[in-house]
Amino acid sequence: MYWCDKLLGGVSGPQIINDSKTPSGRVHVGSLRGVLIHDIVCKILRERGIPVTYKFxxxxxxxxxxxxxxxxxxxxxxxxxxxxxxPAPPGSDASDMAMHYIEEFFGLFGELGVEVERYHMRDVYRSGQFNEAIDTILRHPDVVREIYLKISKSVRPDTWYPFQAVCEQCGRVGTTEVHDYDGKEVTYTCRPDLVTWAKGCGYRGKVSPFDGRGKLPWKLEWVAKWHSFPVTIEGAGKDHSTKGGSRDVSSACLRRIFGGQPPLNIPYEFFLIGGAKMSTSGGKGPWARVMADFLPAEALRYLMLKSPANRPVNFSTGENDIVKLYNELDRCHGQVMSGKANEDTQRIWQLSALDDRGSYYDANFQLVSTIVQMPHLDLETEIEKQKGEPLTDLDKEHLARRANSAKYWVDHLADDADKTQLQTSLPASSAELTVLQRAFITRLRAVLDSAAWSSPSLQTLLFEVSRATPIRQGDAFQSLYRIFLDRTSGPRAGNLLAFLDRDFVLERCSEISVDTAAFWQASATDATTLSVWLTKQKTDISAATSTTQWDADSATGCLELTILDAKEKPHLHRFLLEASDEASCASAAESLLASLA
Ligand SMILES: [Zn+2]
Structure with missing residues (x-):
């Protein structure tokens, strides 16, 4: 069962979900995790016919x-x-700092299919909505002090009251401390040394704590929300949910002061960028807005929802993570469409995808990204070739979204090293090609003249040539990325070649030469290695052929033994021959074959 369905199994009756955000800066993408977890809680409960309000x-x-x-x-x-x-920063048309930073964030909610009932704490305080809760809390300062000490081991003096007045002289709220409450007014001091991040003015005053003249410390503000709204479900990041953490303090205060029941918690793990937790004030992206511009809604929702809340999500905007995300999303979609998805996969897709207009073709992201970076190609034409049948209108719509995503990535997020730039001349880094890679390219060059110029045929040909070289497939493909793109990775190599003009490919491959003797040396095996290989073969050998070669320039000879396995798949083994001329080479080959037999 999907983790969230399980978690909500015992929930019944009308529910109020609460989440919130402090508008202290531009909002980081990680903040969307809580928003979307609460969103699926909301959607799952509504599906069960439970009335739900999602307050943010x-x-x-x-x-x-x-x-x-x-x-x-x-x-x-x-x-x-x-x-x-x-005040909002210069150039902003927002009314204040909070609005400046939060409007951009709320703008994403609609795009991501999240509906919330929005509220601002300024309105809650100023309208008097919390007056009753503030009065009750201020009448129990001893209980709060006791809980702080017992649960979070923090000591508050007997003169400390859980409230912060807005200083009537300087306007600060973070620097004031309340030391008395007479049921109508609080006595407070605006202390220069209360916190390290701000300096109070020293003013001492007496003021009503109601109607926005101050605020509760945030752990008590949480209590007041839970009590007043009243909140029944609220998840919190794991930093708040640890034993003795703020969640425990707030829950204890709610129970003791109001006799209330704390909301159902959904502790959720961090959203990490390249393994690190990001903060709003850290100044580094990726920002929530940027990620929503980059990823289609279903991809961003999937990223946040694919793992259970108690597992961290690690992500980066590097090519590997992006390609992995899209491939996982497509696999999930594919399994759902083919009816092969398990219950969890089905649920994740249903909660991620907002488009229920039916099936559509997923164009591979890496391929789309390559095509949009090659201006001579028409995207729809190339993707239609991949699909093997005409694209539907829905296919085209999703393809356009993916193309926009790829373009956004290339323009705003990709490192230069991750970009696919077709090299107009042989890159200097081709000098780093190994002798096996060079041999592979020259052998490929020899068969490309007559090859069928389509992605699948070329891909098959690449496998054949790499097996006959022999060279590890990864190394073979890498050599092509190197000479065409000046990188070490890229789209399926068969696709890459098919996108390019045959003459262009032939010419580029012709620029690579190989030293025959060095190649034979590098690829040679011996009888012991061969016998180890033979015993490792699970199937029987169906046939073997051999050819002898003599390179007059280097006076080197070799024997190439091609063994077909039971599936008729060829495996080439090359042996160096001790010989001084072509004739002695032939006899050396014969005696080697005799010894191998
Ligand atoms: Zn002050």
Missing amino acids: GVDDYDPVDSIPFGMEDHFEPYRGFPMCNV
Whole structure:
């Protein structure tokens, strides 16, 4: 059973899901994981006929405690201010910092098929919606202190109250400390030394804690949300969900102060970029907006949902990870379409794909990416050849999305080394080709003249020539990427050749030469190796042929033994011969064959 179906198995009755984001900077793609996990919770429950509200809050009464990357000049004076009271950076048409950063994020929700009921903490506080919860919490400071000490081992003095007033003199909220509550007003100090990231003005005052004149510390703000909305399901990143962590503190406060039941937790693991956790203030992407511009919605949803919540998702925008993501997505789709998908795969596809208009052809991403980087090719024509039948309108629509994705990747995300640039002349790095790779190319050149110029035929030919060289297939393909693209990887080599003009390919291959003696030397085997190979063969040998060759220039001879296995697949074994001329070479070959027999 899909992990989320299992998790929600015992849930019944109307539900309120809550999630939130602090608008402290441009939003990183990792923040989408929680958004989408809550989205599938919502969709799964609705499927079961359960009424669900998915609330998504903007924690814009939080203080500015770090400066968005590169924005020091603008934001530095506002350290400690509630984010909703900080002006947006110059050039922005947003009303404030919070709106500036959160609007872009909310813009993605619709594109990703996520529907939420949005709220802003500034409105919640200012409208008095939390007044009752604030009053109740302020009447139990001892309980909060006790829980902080017991669960998270943090000591709060007897004069500490769980509230932060907005300083009436300087406007900061992150620097104030409350030391008394008389049921109507709190007494507070704006301390220069309360936190390291902002400096209070020293003002002491007395003010009502209601209607937006201050905020609860965030662990208590969580409690107030759970109690007031009231929240029944809320997942949290694993950093909050550890034993003794903020989740435990908030749950204990809810139970003790309000007698409430904490919402169902869905602890979820990090979304890692190249193995590292990214933060909003770190200043590095990839940003959520960028990833949504890059990946079609189903691919981005699939990326976030393919692994259970308790497993980290690791990703990068490097070619390998992108190609892997698309290939996994296509495999998942293919299995679903062919009816071969298991229950989990089916569920993941259903929850990732927003398009239920039926089956469509998945054009291989690496292929699409290669084609869009070769301006002389027509994408639809080439993909139609791959599919083997005309593309439907739906095929074309998905192909266009994939082409846009590939172009976006090439233009914005790919390293130069990952780009497919057809080399107009033989790259200098071809000097690094091994002698086996050189031999492979010259042998390929010899048969390309008469080859059928289509991807499948060329791919078959490449396998045959590499087996007859012999050279490892990976090394063989790499030699072609090297001489045509100046890289070590690329699309299926048969596709690559088929995309190019035959004369162009022949000419490029002709520029590669090989030293025959060195090649024979490098590819030679001996009787012991052959006998080991023979015993490893699971099937019987069906036939063997041999040819003797003499290279007069280097005065070297060799015997090539081609063994056909039971499936008639040829395996070439090359032996160097001790000989001084062609005649002695022939007799050396005969005695070698006799000894091998
Ligand atoms: Zn102040």
